[in-house]
Amino acid sequence: MRTTLIAMRLAIRNLRRHKRRTTLTVTGLTLGLIVMIVAYAMLDGLTDQGLDSFVLYETAHLRGYPPGYLDDDIYRSLDRLFDNADSLSQSIADELGVQTTVRLNIPGQLIVGREEAFVEIVGVDPIRDRDVFATLDKISDGEGFGAVEGMLIGRKLAKDMGLAVGDRATIFARSAPGAYNSRRLPVIGILSTGNPKVDGMSVYLTLTDAQQLALVENAANELAVLSGRRKDTDRLRETLLENGSDLEWQTWEEAAGGFLFMMQFRRITFGVIVLILAMIAAVAVSNTMIMAVHERTREIGALRAMGFERSMIGHLFLFEGISIGLISGFAAIIIGGLVVLWLNNVGISIAAYDDIQTGLPISTAFYPSLHLANLVSALIFGLALTALASLAAVNRAQRGEVVRALREGQL
Amino acid sequence: MNISVVDVNDVSKTYNHGRVQALRNVSLNVEQAAFIALAGPSGSGKTTLLNLIGALDIPDEGSIRVAGQSLSELNDKQRTALRRERIGFVFQQFNLVPVLTAAENVALPLEILPHISATERRQRYMEILKRVGLEGMEHRLPTQLSGGQQQRIAVARALVKNPPLVLADEPTANLDGTTGMAIVDLMNQMREELGVSFVFASHDPRLLERVDTVIEMVDGCVQP
Numbered sequence: 001m002r003t004t005l006i007a008m009r010l011a012i013r014n015l016r017r018h019k020r021r022t023t024l025t026v027t028g029l030t031l032g033l034i035v036m037i038v039a040y041a042m043l044d045g046l047t048d049q050g051l052d053s054f055v056l057y058e059t060a061h062l063r064g065y066p067p068g069y070l071d072d073d074i075y076r077s078l079d080r081l082f083d084n085a086d087s088l089s090q091s092i093a094d095e096l097g098v099q100t101t102v103r104l105n106i107p108g109q110l111i112v113g114r115e116e117a118f119v120e121i122v123g124v125d126p127i128r129d130r131d132v133f134a135t136l137d138k139i140s141d142g143e144g145f146g147a148v149e150g151m152l153i154g155r156k157l158a159k160d161m162g163l164a165v166g167d168r169a170t171i172f173a174r175s176a177p178g179a180y181n182s183r184r185l186p187v188i189g190i191l192s193t194g195n196p197k198v199d200g201m202s203v204y205l206t207l208t209d210a211q212q213l214a215l216v217e218n219a220a221n222e223l224a225v226l227s228g229r230r231k232d233t234d235r236l237r238e239t240l241l242e243n244g245s246d247l248e249w250q251t252w253e254e255a256a257g258g259f260l261f262m263m264q265f266r267r268i269t270f271g272v273i274v275l276i277l278a279m280i281a282a283v284a285v286s287n288t289m290i291m292a293v294h295e296r297t298r299e300i301g302a303l304r305a306m307g308f309e310r311s312m313i314g315h316l317f318l319f320e321g322i323s324i325g326l327i328s329g330f331a332a333i334i335i336g337g338l339v340v341l342w343l344n345n346v347g348i349s350i351a352a353y354d355d356i357q358t359g360l361p362i363s364t365a366f367y368p369s370l371h372l373a374n375l376v377s378a379l380i381f382g383l384a385l386t387a388l389a390s391l392a393a394v395n396r397a398q399r400g401e402v403v404r405a406l407r408e409g410q411l
Numbered sequence: 412m413n414i415s416v417v418d419v420n421d422v423s424k425t426y427n428h429g430r431v432q433a434l435r436n437v438s439l440n441v442e443q444a445a446f447i448a449l450a451g452p453s454g455s456g457k458t459t460l461l462n463l464i465g466a467l468d469i470p471d472e473g474s475i476r477v478a479g480q481s482l483s484e485l486n487d488k489q490r491t492a493l494r495r496e497r498i499g500f501v502f503q504q505f506n507l508v509p510v511l512t513a514a515e516n517v518a519l520p521l522e523i524l525p526h527i528s529a530t531e532r533r534q535r536y537m538e539i540l541k542r543v544g545l546e547g548m549e550h551r552l553p554t555q556l557s558g559g560q561q562q563r564i565a566v567a568r569a570l571v572k573n574p575p576l577v578l579a580d581e582p583t584a585n586l587d588g589t590t591g592m593a594i595v596d597l598m599n600q601m602r603e604e605l606g607v608s609f610v611f612a613s614h615d616p617r618l619l620e621r622v623d624t625v626i627e628m629v630d631g632c633v634q635p
């Protein structure tokens with residue numbers, strides 16, 4: 001125990017003695033760890049907010065569809081419907097104590113003068129939809145369903161089509177029986193959710209208006225459920241299936257599968273870059289440590305003559321190496337943490353990529369997340385890296401013969 | 412009553428796979444409170460013999476006893492322990508730890524010994540610092556001390572654990588004449604006060620004048 005303390009004291013003093021060299025090595029390693037912290041915080045932020053965006057605007061926690069619906073081409077969305085939609089929704093809500101709402105999704109077109117765009121027409125329950133989705137709370141201009149009949153459209157779609165609140169546009173879709181049907185309605189509100197699907201390609205009607213367009217009565221093709229906890233959706237689905245629901249259920253996690261896979265892929269790609277950076281850092285640290293051993297060969301010889309065990313000499317240099325990792329790790333946690341907090345405040349705008357299919361469920365800006373695990377990993381990574389990088393020097397320091405060290409200053 | 416601190420018996424040592432015969436059938440006896448020097452031309456084997464006595468190296472043939480312990484019966488760890496407990500070293504280049512203060516350098520051998528309390532450690536290094544005449548310098552780093560002062564620290568470091576034996580290889584070679592002799596006189600005084608045996612390797616004539624016995628070495632052999 002006391003020898004450990006001596007080794008630590010000597011390690012710190014030696015690092016302080018070679019300020020330039022220590023500063024250089026520590027700075028390099030710290031920068032690397034900061035990059036790691038910030039980059040993973042960005043990935044964490046994208047993942048967190050991406051999933052939020054999915055849940056809030058697209059997937060809820062669980063969605064039920066008529067059997068076969070999910071395997072079908074979206075242009076056949078109206079082929080499979082449940083027509084007791086309201087009562088089904090109500091009974092699930094009552095039985096399981098969850099929030100539910102039904103939606104009617106219709107693939108169609110939005111026509112303004114000579115412009116037309118393929119859109120997703122979504123019929124929503126003006127009251128119950130807000131218990132499950134946040135979409136109707138995000139009206140940036142105009143107003144929601146209620147006083148006036150009309151449609152809500154996404155911010156980017158409105159911009160692309162040159163539509164403003166009060167303008168009229170035609171929605172055009174194949175009805176359930178098969179014939180095309182259209183309605184001409186005013187835009188009563190603009191939706192700004194930051195979700196590219198909602199903002200860029202969706203038109204929202206009241207469920208009644210949508211049913212009129214599709215020529216169906218009291219029918220819907222989606223039943224969305226929001227439960228107390230996001231994590232419990234698998235169990236919730238089991239309960240639903242046990243209770244004799246003949247719907248096909250999809251959890252938010254399954255719906256966001258492609259996105260999650262993409263984020264995982266980015267993590268791994270970045271992990272490879274981190275490993276390459278780590279190897280460069282390891283070579284630098286390793287060199288520094290071997291240099292330190294080389295310079296102090298006579299000192300090592302004298303300590304061994306004095307009765308220091310080989311292992312004590314090894315510890316001396318191991319602590320010196322690890323101290324570099326420890327200092328760098330804490331510096332990176334403080335600086336990297338502050339950078340992340342700042343970015344978390346100002347956000348990182350990706351609005352410039354508005355017109356590109358980024359595949360992200362976010363279109364405006366995202367905010368890097370400061371996860372404790374991320375900071376702790378950086379510290380552990382720094383410690384492990386310096387410990388490994390010191391091994392060559394440690395081995396050299398404790399292996400040598402005392403006589404040679406004293407005689408030639410060589411190990 | 413003559414107690415042997417070191418007993419070297421018919422020791423030989425070669426280097427480079429037998430090509431360099433550094434010591435040939437050397438026998439030697441060092442008594443308690445001895446003050447002796449190995450002398451002889453460069454390459455005659457002085458340092459080699461000192462290293463063997465100091466359990467830093469192993470002889471090819473012959474046996475060595477230090478403080479009652481037969482070195483050939485000890486493994487690497489036990490030899491290290493013997494050095495830690497029973498042998499002090501003084502080097503030509505002082506070899507102080509540059510990042511430690513004078514006091515810390517002197518206290519270092521005690522720090523690696525078990526069962527010595529912080530209070531006792533402090534008491535012992537303060538006393539030995541006083542004995543070597545470096546009171547008031549305990550907070551200086553080696554670079555803030557002269558060569559003579561550094562060697563005094565080294566002597567104090569060798570003596571602080573009260574060893575029966577101190578080995579000093581060319582302790583005056585890096586010092587000017589007056590300073591060197593002051594160091595030798597200091598060690599002689601320590602020998603008298605503490606009863607420690609000193610064995611030197613040196614060709615410094617003034618040192619050789621001051622020791623009790625000079626052992627002349629030529630070509631790895633002790634001259635009669």
Ligand SMILES: Nc1ncnc2c1ncn2[C@@H]1O[C@H](COP(=O)(O)OP(=O)(O)OP(=O)(O)O)[C@@H](O)[C@H]1O
Pocket residue numbers: 403404407426427431432433451452453454455456457458459460612
């Ligand atoms: N580690 C070693 N490897 C090879 N040869 C060695 C080694 N140590 C000593 N020798 C050789 O052994 C012989 C004795 O060397 P040693 O260092 O004991 O002499 P010395 O009397 O101390 O000389 P000096 O007065 O120059 O210090 C010399 O020929 C030397 O070259």
Ligand SMILES: [Mg+2]
Pocket residue numbers: 457458459580612
């Ligand atoms: Mg020599």
